[in-house]
Amino acid sequence: MEFALTAEQTQLRDTVAQFLESRCPISHTREVMTSTPGYDKERWVNLGRDMGLGGIHAPTECGGAGLSYSETCIVLEQMGNALYCGPYFSSNVLAVNALLIGGTTESRQFLADLVSCNRTATIAFIEEDALWNLSGVQCSERDGRINGEKSYVFNGSSADLILVIARCQPEGIFGLFALDGGAKGLHKDSVKSLDLTRQLARLTLKNADALRLADWNEHKHRQFLDLACIALANEMVGGAQRMLDSALEYSSTRVQFGRTIGSLQAIKHKCAEMLLKIEFARSAALCAAQFVRDESERSKMASMAKAMASDAFMNAASECIQIHGGIGFTWENDTHLWYRRAKSSEVYLGDSNYHRENYLQSLGL
Amino acid sequence: MQWTEARVRQEVRTWLGENWDPNARLIEWRNKLMDSGWGMPAWPTHWFGKDMPDGLIPTVQEEFARVNAVGVARTGIRLWAAETLLAHGNDEQRERFLRKILTGEEIWCQLFSEPGSGSDLAGVTTRAERKGQEWIVNGQKVWTTSAHHADYGLLLARTNWDVPKHQGMTYFVVDMKQEGVEVRPLKQMNGHASFNQVFFTDARIPLNNRIDEEGNGWRVAMTTLMHERRAANALAGQSRSKTPEGTIYEEERCENTVLSEPYTWYPQRAGRVDLAIDRAAATKTLDNPVVRQELAQLLMMSQCSEWTALRARAAREKGQPQGPEGSLGKLANSYIARQALRVHTITTGLGSMLEGEDAPMEGLIAEILLSVPAISIAGGTDEIQKNIIAERVLGMEKEPRLDGGPFREVRKN
Numbered sequence: 001m002e003f004a005l006t007a008e009q010t011q012l013r014d015t016v017a018q019f020l021e022s023r024c025p026i027s028h029t030r031e032v033m034t035s036t037p038g039y040d041k042e043r044w045v046n047l048g049r050d051m052g053l054g055g056i057h058a059p060t061e062c063g064g065a066g067l068s069y070s071e072t073c074i075v076l077e078q079m080g081n082a083l084y085c086g087p088y089f090s091s092n093v094l095a096v097n098a099l100l101i102g103g104t105t106e107s108r109q110f111l112a113d114l115v116s117c118n119r120t121a122t123i124a125f126i127e128e129d130a131l132w133n134l135s136g137v138q139c140s141e142r143d144g145r146i147n148g149e150k151s152y153v154f155n156g157s158s159a160d161l162i163l164v165i166a167r168c169q170p171e172g173i174f175g176l177f178a179l180d181g182g183a184k185g186l187h188k189d190s191v192k193s194l195d196l197t198r199q200l201a202r203l204t205l206k207n208a209d210a211l212r213l214a215d216w217n218e219h220k221h222r223q224f225l226d227l228a229c230i231a232l233a234n235e236m237v238g239g240a241q242r243m244l245d246s247a248l249e250y251s252s253t254r255v256q257f258g259r260t261i262g263s264l265q266a267i268k269h270k271c272a273e274m275l276l277k278i279e280f281a282r283s284a285a286l287c288a289a290q291f292v293r294d295e296s297e298r299s300k301m302a303s304m305a306k307a308m309a310s311d312a313f314m315n316a317a318s319e320c321i322q323i324h325g326g327i328g329f330t331w332e333n334d335t336h337l338w339y340r341r342a343k344s345s346e347v348y349l350g351d352s353n354y355h356r357e358n359y360l361q362s363l364g365l
Numbered sequence: 366m367q368w369t370e371a372r373v374r375q376e377v378r379t380w381l382g383e384n385w386d387p388n389a390r391l392i393e394w395r396n397k398l399m400d401s402g403w404g405m406p407a408w409p410t411h412w413f414g415k416d417m418p419d420g421l422i423p424t425v426q427e428e429f430a431r432v433n434a435v436g437v438a439r440t441g442i443r444l445w446a447a448e449t450l451l452a453h454g455n456d457e458q459r460e461r462f463l464r465k466i467l468t469g470e471e472i473w474c475q476l477f478s479e480p481g482s483g484s485d486l487a488g489v490t491t492r493a494e495r496k497g498q499e500w501i502v503n504g505q506k507v508w509t510t511s512a513h514h515a516d517y518g519l520l521l522a523r524t525n526w527d528v529p530k531h532q533g534m535t536y537f538v539v540d541m542k543q544e545g546v547e548v549r550p551l552k553q554m555n556g557h558a559s560f561n562q563v564f565f566t567d568a569r570i571p572l573n574n575r576i577d578e579e580g581n582g583w584r585v586a587m588t589t590l591m592h593e594r595r596a597a598n599a600l601a602g603q604s605r606s607k608t609p610e611g612t613i614y615e616e617e618r619c620e621n622t623v624l625s626e627p628y629t630w631y632p633q634r635a636g637r638v639d640l641a642i643d644r645a646a647a648t649k650t651l652d653n654p655v656v657r658q659e660l661a662q663l664l665m666m667s668q669c670s671e672w673t674a675l676r677a678r679a680a681r682e683k684g685q686p687q688g689p690e691g692s693l694g695k696l697a698n699s700y701i702a703r704q705a706l707r708v709h710t711i712t713t714g715l716g717s718m719l720e721g722e723d724a725p726m727e728g729l730i731a732e733i734l735l736s737v738p739a740i741s742i743a744g745g746t747d748e749i750q751k752n753i754i755a756e757r758v759l760g761m762e763k764e765p766r767l768d769g770g771p772f773r774e775v776r777k778n
């Protein structure tokens with residue numbers, strides 16, 4: 001395992017950080033998050049196409065950069081830090097992962113379009129009775145048409161291409177399907193999301209035309225979810241770090257009792273504890289990214305990363321508000337935007353209780 | 366010639382191949398380590414070392430562990446005592462003391478804390494006065510681990526009361542086996558008595574036992590504490606699961622039962638994470654969802670802490686600037702120990718009400734429950750660690766102080 005970034009990885013991190021800082025500052029995010037489609041398409045194309053980040057771990061023959069998942073995670077950490085608002089996570093990570101895991105020529109045919117940011121994609125896999133496994137999936141396909149409902153679909157209203165997991169009838173096995181964003185029979189309801197920088201949709205499919213890309217099963221689904229957890233954990237570590245940095249910055253300027261609040265121990269100790277939790281989560285997230293090809297360890301590492309990062313980010317965001325005092329509770333102050341991201345990421349893909357349990361089970365206990 | 370990992374591995378293998386003998390005498394072997402430089406390879410070549418970069422030391426340790434070779438003596442404060450003397454001692458002092466600290470022949474203790482000054486170490490009031498060709502010491506130290514065995518002590522004493530507190534201290538090596546030094550053991554809450562009160566009544570220190578300049582005691586003490594903290598940050602050494610055959614191991618075990626007696630409970634104060642899973646299985650609590658949550662949390666924290674230490678090491682090896690991950694080990698250990706204590710409590714249940722031979726694991730669990738509180742106090746409390754992390758790592762403003770001016774006038778206990 002590698003415990004330090006290579007020179008190339010450091011450079012990648014810094015380049016992405018610089019771009020996000022200058023081109024996607026939080027003022028910009030505030031503007032685009034309330035627009036339709038809820039993000040700035042040009043910036044997303046800048047990142048994905050111009051900077052070559054559209055398919056970092058996708059193989060070069062599909063137009064990807066052919067790097068490892070660690071590089072993808074490094075980019076996501078910076079996006080979490082900057083609270084990047086765009087379809088990168090849904091399209092260039094989740095959808096790309098699903099297509100790669102699908103593994104067929106049919107599924108791969110879409111990769112080039114996603115990697116080059118010609119189209120945005122998302123994946124619809126959550127249902128009311130099917131959170132993190134397939135057994136409760138109700139969505140079903142017969143003769144190329146899907147019926148059912150999917151919830152919590154990232155950027156579902158704006159995506160050009162929608163990947164759907166559904167039960168194939170009459171066989172009863174599962175499949176990965178592709179739908180055009182404008183397909184007949186597909187109803188997209190934008191739902192108001194707590195995280196203002198991540199659009200959510202509920203999809204209703206009534207005889208919607210779909211193309212079957214690949215077989216799907218619990219094993220592939222597990223792999224998909226593990227990769228998603230690892231990606232999200234890295235993004236969360238970036239967000240948590242931003243919360244600590246913001247708390248440090250504010251506490252070095254705010255004066256009460258004739259001294260900066262940063263010189264008060266109650267504040268210092270909060271920050272030291274935030275740091276400890278963040279560094280633990282960073283270790284877990286950084287290491288987990290290196291286990292994506294290791295079938296025997298991957299789930300365990302993914303659960304550890306997700307659990308540690310969920311708790312670290314939520315803690316950092318709450319404490320950051322506390323350290324800002326009254327200002328921290330205003331709409332005007334940016335902290336709540338990260339707090340919203342922290343809360344929604346905390347439960348997405350399973351909360352820390354769920355993943356601690358998963359972790360023990362992966363240990364065989 | 367430059368050290369590289371490959372070269373280190375090859376040289377240490379060759380050397381161990383030619384020299385390591387599990388039936389050697391312990392002290393003889395350790396002298397060989399000192400003479401060859403393989404005992405303290407990061408040290409300078411002319412002082413028992415090999416001028417090796419820190420990053421390569423783990424490679425040496427791995428090779429030693431591979432053949433179960435015994436290393437230099439490490440119990441207690443030896444390593445940071447030795448580092449302090451190497452850094453601040455003069456050649457005569459290094460010549461006189463370093464070897465026997467590391468062969469284990471002489472025992473050392475750290476005379477820093479006093480009844481009136483613990484966290485605020487710069488507030489020491491034990492007084493050293495120069496009289497002719499000696500220093501005369503009067504005062505009291507406390508919580509001094511191993512003072513009852515020690516041959517020598519690292520003493521921080523006040524030599525000037527008219528300057529600000531940090532400037533009036535001097536660092537000495539004091540002979541513990543003399544008339545003016547009285548050691549009284551203190552019984553701890555866990556029943557052991559590893560620390561002591563130490564009373565100095567006209568105790569004598571020869572002039573050449575002053576370490577560094579008069580008034581420089583604080584700087585020297587900082588070196589000691591830095592190495593102590595670094596030791597707490599380092600990965601816990603692999604303990605041998607079962608002792609291999611050979612007379613040297615018997616001698617080592619002997620050393621452990623006598624000289625290491627004050628430290629037998631130290632693994633328990635770190636929480637014994639290694640026992641957690643087996644205990645949950647043995648107590649049939651593995652299907653209790655609360656136990657499962659707390660156990661998973663413990664195992665993850667422990668794994669993340671290890672990785673965080675490895676990240677610090679990797680950054681060092683790559684010559685990258687030290688990040689915050691290198692300063693968290695001591696605090697992390699406290700959190701892990703407390704989480705382990707939680708797990709042991711809920712798995713053991715009512716058995717946690719018992720102590721001694723009839724208690725679970727012949728009292729080992731009780732010893733964990735009663736020893737963990739020490740880890741967040743000894744070697745600098747958690748609160749002090751957090752202050753240090755906040756001020757030095759996170760760059761937060763220092764607290765305003767009320768203890769400036771001549772020490773004589775500063776408010777004390």
Ligand SMILES: Cc1cc2nc3c(=O)[nH]c(=O)nc-3n(C[C@H](O)[C@H](O)[C@H](O)COP(=O)(O)OP(=O)(O)OC[C@H]3O[C@@H](n4cnc5c(N)ncnc54)[C@H](O)[C@@H]3O)c2cc1C
Pocket residue numbers: 265474475476477478479480481482483484485507508509510511560739742743744745746747748749752
């Ligand atoms: C098992 C054990 C072994 C030890 N061995 C040795 C030894 O060999 N040699 C030696 O010299 N000492 C030794 N010590 C002493 C140890 O270093 C001190 O106990 C420790 O530094 C705390 O000092 P104190 O006990 O005086 O507590 P105090 O300093 O009085 O602290 C009391 C409380 O106040 C808090 N506090 C104090 N100052 C601050 C601050 N600035 N900010 C926030 N909170 C603060 C502390 O965190 C603590 O909670 C040992 C202690 C233990 C428990």
